[in-house]
Amino acid sequence: MEVIMETIDFKEVMDIIHKEFQSLKVYMEERFATKQELAEKMGGLKVELVEKIGNVKSDTIKWMFLFWTVQMGAVISLFMSLLKK
Secondary structure (H helix, E strand, O other): OOOOOOOOOHHHHHHHHHHHHHHHHHHHHHHOOOHHHHHHHHHHHHHHHHHHHHHHHHHHHHHHHHHHHHHHHHHHHHHHHHHHO
16 A cells, blocks of 8 residues: 655645635624624614603603593592582
């Protein structure tokens, strides 16, 4: 049996590995968001969330005012009907 061995240049192997890592790095930079991009997106989402919470708070206050106004009207009507008798 004959074993054929080729001499492999270490520099060539390192160049190939370096090129593969560079292409992987480029792919990862294109595919995945950077910390700055994530921070910008999170900042935008935070602003939207604060606006929505503000809207919910104002709606809740409106409904509370309406509820308590109706309740006071009902209580006053009940007292008035009891006082008339």
